[in-house]
Amino acid sequence: MAGTPGTSPADRAREAAVDAALGKLDLDAKARLLSGQDMWSLPALPEIGLESIVMSDGPIGVRGVRWTADDPSVALPSPTALAATWDPELARRAGTLLAQEARRKGVHVLLAPTVNLHRSPLGGRHFEAYSEDPCLTGLIGAGYVRGVQSGGVGTTVKHFVANDAETDRFTVDNLVSARALRELYLAPFEFIVENAHPWGIMTAYNTVNGTTMTEHRYLVNEVLRGEWGFDGYNVSDWMAARSTAGAIEGGLDVAMPGPQTVYGEALAQAVRDGKVEEAVVDGAVRNVLRLAARVGALESADPAVTELPGTVDGIALAREIARRAFVLVKNDNQALPLKPGTVALTGAAARDARVLGGGSATVFPARIVSPLDGLTAALPEGTLSYAVGADPNTELAVADKGFALRAVCRDAEGQVIGTGSAPNGQIQWMGSDLPEGVTHDRLHTVELTGTFTPRETGLHTFGAKGTGHFTLTVDGTTHYDDLQGPADDSDPFEAFFGAPVPRATAELTAGEPVEVSLTHTYALPEGFPFEVVAFALAHLEPQRDADELIAEAVEAARAADTAVVVVATTDRVESEGYDRKDLTLPGRQDELVRAVAAANPNTVVVVNSGSPVELPWRHEVAAVLLSWFPGQEGGAALADVLTGAYEPGGRLPTTWGSLSDAPVTQVVPEGGELPYTEDVFIGYRAWEKQGRTPSYPFGHGLGYTEWTYESVEVDGTTATIRLRNSGERAGREVVQLYLAPTEPGPDRPARRLAGFAGVEAAPGETREAVVEIPRRAFEVWDEATNSWSFVKGSYEIQVSRSITDRRLTATINV
Incomplete structure (x- = not known):
């Protein structure tokens, strides 16, 4: 593929161009190139024909350099959803679309994919990673990287390594055995480097075995670059780099963001003081210039991709991934697809869809199709009713529906120096991303001002998100005029990810607009490494009596042929920046499901979460469908699946169970x-x-047809499985192959996923699935010799529909 290290004439020509460019740079230019010039980019060096390299957050879309709904992006389903498709080719197609989006936004490098593992279900950011299994993670991640880079855009595989929880993520020292590192946490990175040749790696905030990852010479220089042959660039997670000499000697090429980093002038001075060899700096610069050459940012080099893929329909692909990711974990009496009749839809997330997780993975799609939207369009007129039922959103959220706002910027004398649009109540201006005519030097206050038209009558709550001085006015009354401090000063991104604080209440009438204003006095926290204006106007609708809401839903369910309940987590449950305290659904959603199920035995529950939640009512309902965070077309895809236009195609990429039974729950350092x-x-x-016994095991998932596994033949390490669609409609099956040593002993897993394959067939048709068992499936890491050890012996090949549903077996001796 494009970018395979140094094998083709084009690769050698690019390397020659890199060397020539490097030879023209003085020490100061080299050091400057390794340091972010702002939040998202590296500096241009016109003297060598180098343009500024622009990076952007992913992984479900390409936000670009502007954090605003003014600059919309396609929003695909979450990484857990993509992994639930068990389809590396679909992941490649997703990557191809994201490369298209990146080029549209002038982005050279996508800061994705995240291939950390689901070590514990309490990890707050697991929606942004793929799976608990390194084999599945590696295959999906490699497909994603191939897709993005086929479009001439670089990837940055993250977070290297063992960044598996959010609590104290800047300071935690994760103590991991060499064997666990090699067999689990390093394994997806190794597979992707070997098979997809990513152009970038991001090193994590955390420390591993006493050394912070941005200075981990052994894992970066000896393992990643030495053993695996990685030749891309290594960038820090944002604000992770702590030491000039330690980082450059530890293999860190780029310190982000800028302009204040441990590199730049500090790095040049360290060389002059004899603390760092200039040859080490040259190595890092060469890696950055190689990246620039590959993405077409170095004038003297041909890019790695000269023929771009065809245009991808982002809306269609988002919808396809979503429906193929939905996991039907229960379907008693063929409750799904929906039968003709009336449907009572319930749940706050059915109306106000939660399509993505919180934090740096946030993008702003031009449209969002909610479950209510999707089912309204798909079902016959007059057959669908809707009730809120139970609203888990009891905390303020960024002002959105009903608000018409703009931003007014003023200087210290109160003079207007610029205005900007505000599609919602959030302002996040980074670096030079300011309204026309506004500079950070002149900016004193930013006022979010406009109108709010309530959709409900009652007591509305308003507040602010961020740190600093705020003045909040609603309907002519100033309710707050004071400083708001950080809730937790250990995380420098509190202004981005912290919870909004309620500051005002007002009785308002549905449909009657009122004036609202939130003024923020701009002041950067001392020592903050980049210029940013970050705050938000927040709002919470009137909180109706929960008993009344549930009673309304029950009444509607009792009168309908089928009840569909959508339950969900919230931004305060699943987000970057903090871990989960438990696995329960927030609010009274469990109570809602039980009440509806008692009123209507034909109750279908749609679970809208990015990672596992407890389902204490699962035996009381007819069907349970997991929708993950389904992206912008989630509601349309849900209608496709519920009505039977398409079958749900997903299989669990991670085990679902109760917290009390979960084997690994410790995420808080001591x-x-x-x-x-x-x-x-x-x-x-x-x-x-x-x-x-979990609620639902790894690999589990039902479709709308049946499959008969007929035979398995093994030739060397290649397994050929023959299976037949024995149901009444077309479908797709994921054939999973687990390898079980006959005598595993106490220190080896009883079985492990060795590979998988998807097949599609019409009713009555037979298909063959071919799975090649890799050598690594027979190896363990020997800590005594610090090397891989091939374990000879007898193994059972288990052809399965999930880790617990084995259909065929065969024995192999190696």
């Missing part, structure tokens, strides 16, 4: 350290070792 005491036993490996 004394700054977090020991991975479970070693190589996470996910299904740990559930099996401890003899615990």
